[in-house]
Structure formats: structure tokens, C-alpha cells
Amino acid sequence: MNQHNPGDLYHPLTYAVSFEVNEKHCHTSWEFTIILRGSAKSFINEKAYFVQRGSFFLSKPGDWHYFRVTDKKNYEHRDLYLGDDEMKKVCGALSPDLYERLTVGSRECPVVQLGEELLTILDRKLRLLQLANPDDITENDRIVQKSLAAFMLGILFENEKNSKYPPWLTNVLTEMNSYRIICGPLENVVTLTDYSHEHLTREFKKYVGVSPIEYLIRQKMNYAALLLRQTDKSVLQISSQIGYDSLSYFISQFKKRFGASPGQYRKKGKN
Numbered sequence: 001m002n003q004h005n006p007g008d009l010y011h012p013l014t015y016a017v018s019f020e021v022n023e024k025h026c027h028t029s030w031e032f033t034i035i036l037r038g039s040a041k042s043f044i045n046e047k048a049y050f051v052q053r054g055s056f057f058l059s060k061p062g063d064w065h066y067f068r069v070t071d072k073k074n075y076e077h078r079d080l081y082l083g084d085d086e087m088k089k090v091c092g093a094l095s096p097d098l099y100e101r102l103t104v105g106s107r108e109c110p111v112v113q114l115g116e117e118l119l120t121i122l123d124r125k126l127r128l129l130q131l132a133n134p135d136d137i138t139e140n141d142r143i144v145q146k147s148l149a150a151f152m153l154g155i156l157f158e159n160e161k162n163s164k165y166p167p168w169l170t171n172v173l174t175e176m177n178s179y180r181i182i183c184g185p186l187e188n189v190v191t192l193t194d195y196s197h198e199h200l201t202r203e204f205k206k207y208v209g210v211s212p213i214e215y216l217i218r219q220k221m222n223y224a225a226l227l228l229r230q231t232d233k234s235v236l237q238i239s240s241q242i243g244y245d246s247l248s249y250f251i252s253q254f255k256k257r258f259g260a261s262p263g264q265y266r267k268k269g270k271n
Contacts, residue, residue: 011081011134013145014126018076020069027063030082032056032152034114034122038075042067044109051077054114058156060103078126082149086142090149098153112155117178122152165207168193172204176216182223185243186213221257224250228266235262 016036024043033042039052044065049057051067059065061084069075082090091099114122125148132141165173172192175181181188189212190197204212220242227238239250254262 011130011132012137013132013134013141014078014080014129016076016078016127016130020067020072020075022066022068024064024066027059027061027065029061030084030087030149031059032080032082032149033059034078034119034126036076036078036119036123038069038071040067040069040075040077047109049109049111051111054116054119056112056114056152056155057109058102058152059109063109078123080126080129080145080148080152082145086146087149090146090153094150094153110156114155115174115178118155122148169204169207172200172212173208176212176219181216182219183242186216189213189216217253218257220244221254224254224262225258225265228262229269238262 018037020040033056035051035053035055037053039050042049042051042057042065044057044059044063046064051057088099091102095101125144129141129144129148132138175192176189181192190200193200195203201211204210204215208215210218224238224242227233227241228235231238233241235251236247239247242250244250251261254265258265260268
């Protein structure tokens with residue numbers, strides 16, 4: 001497609017942009033944008049946002065957008081595109097009023113700063129998605145596209161929720177979503193702050209609604225579910241990867257979270 005027409009999509013699913021788009025254009029799709037290299041001023045609906053490596057934001061159909069790059073030789077961002085009908089389906093699967101919350105009211109565009117680990121994972125997933133043949137997008141390609149959109153929406157709303165937390169708790173929650181903690185023993189939770197176990201549990205539950213251990217188990221099970229869907233690893237391998245020595249205990253925790261055994265969950269995902 002012509003590089004000089006910023007309204008065009010360069011790939012129907014995702015594309016890496018390493019040049020400045022200083023011509024104001026109107027979005028026709030939802031765009032999930034992550035900055036991979038350099039920095040820029042991103043103008044959305046006439047408001048300027050400073051973005052840099054790790055910045056992530058969502059813009060919607062009808063938004064007017066252009067951006068000015070700080071160093072044109074050192075810049076790259078990547079977009080994930082989603083049509084409005086597909087976005088409605090993704091939102092509907094997550095919450096009945098989510099689409100309306102995203103489209104009605106404020107024209108602000110919150111910018112979230114991603115950690116290096118999460119940025120690397122998203123970049124890799126999106127690069128793999130771009131390998132899809134743009135002239136023959138399969139149903140599996142669409143499933144990956146929508147799964148990534150749902151995951152990235154979760155990041156936005158997690159950030160919104162975390163803004164209500166004290167800084168120490170935001171740091172703890174960020175660590176508890178890291179690979180190191182999710183795949184380590186449950187006891188690692190108490191090493192994340194200088195608080196006593198009792199004080200940490202009391203304060204954590206006051207803000208989050210569950211204990212730190214309950215929260216970490218939930219994160220472990222969510223990651224296990226992701227591995228079941230996206231890899232061919234055995235249930236035993238996944239159990240060991242996320243820090244469980246007992247396979248039967250892992251299976252019981254997974255079933256408590258999802259209402260199905262890991263094997264049943266994987267089989268259902270393939271149907």
C-alpha cells in the first residue's frame with residue numbers, strides 16, 4: 001500500500017511503523033499501539049501525548065491522529081488493528097458494557113507504560129501475527145488477533161485500577177505479574193516488600209479483595225491456561241513450569257479456577 005496515505009492499513013492485522021506520520025488522518029479501525037524504539041509526540045484529537053519505548057495506548061475509529069518523531073533514524077512502533085465489529089465481539093465477551101465504556105464520553109487517550117518483559121512478549125506475538133498472509137487471513141489468525149486485543153484491553157483496565165492503589169502495592173502487583181514470580185514458589189510473595197506477612201496480607205486484601213497467595217494462584221492458573229491454549233507442553237510440564245511439585249494439587253487448583261481439568265480445558269479450546 002502507499003506509504004503516503006496514512007489512512008491505509010499496511011496489513012489487516014498488525015504492522016510495524018518506523019517512519020513519521022505527520023499528516024493528520026482519521027482512524028477507520030481500532031488501533032492498539034506500542035512504542036518499540038525512540039520517542040515521539042503523538043497527537044490524538046488535537047491533544048499531545050509524549051510516548052517512548054514501552055508506551056502503549058488505544059485509539060478508536062473516528063479519532064484524528066498524527067505524530068512527530070524525536071529521532072527519525074531511531075523510531076518504531078507497532079499497531080494491532082481491529083475492525084469495529086470485531087471489537088464489539090471482543091468487548092462483549094469480556095463485559096456487556098465494555099464497548100460503550102470505550103466509545104462514550106471522554107476523548108482522552110490514556111498512555112500506559114509497559115515493563116520490558118511484557119513489551120518483549122507483545123512485540124514477539126505481534127511479529128508472529130504479521131507472518132499471516134494478508135490476502136488469506138485464516139480463522140486462526142483472527143483468533144490470535146482477538147486474543148491479543150483482549151489481553152491488551154486487560155492491561156489498560158488493570159492500569160486504571162492500579163492508579164487507585166498506593167505506590168507500594170502497584171509495585172507488588174507488577175512484580176506478581178512477572179514471569180519470575182508467577183513461575184516461582186508461592187513463598188516468594190513475602191519477599192516483595194519489607195512488610196510482615198500479616199501486614200502484607202491485611203493491606204493487600206483491603207485493596208484487592210483477596211490475599212496475596214490467592215491472587216498469585218489465580219495468576220498462575222491464568223498463565224497455565226495460556227500455555228495450554230498456545231503450546232503443546234504436557235500438563236506435567238506446565239505444572240512444573242509454574243512452580244508446582246504436586247501435579248494433583250495443580251490440577252485441583254486449575255479445576256477450582258476454570259471448572260475443568262487442564263486436559264478438558266485444552267480439548268475444549270481446540271473444538
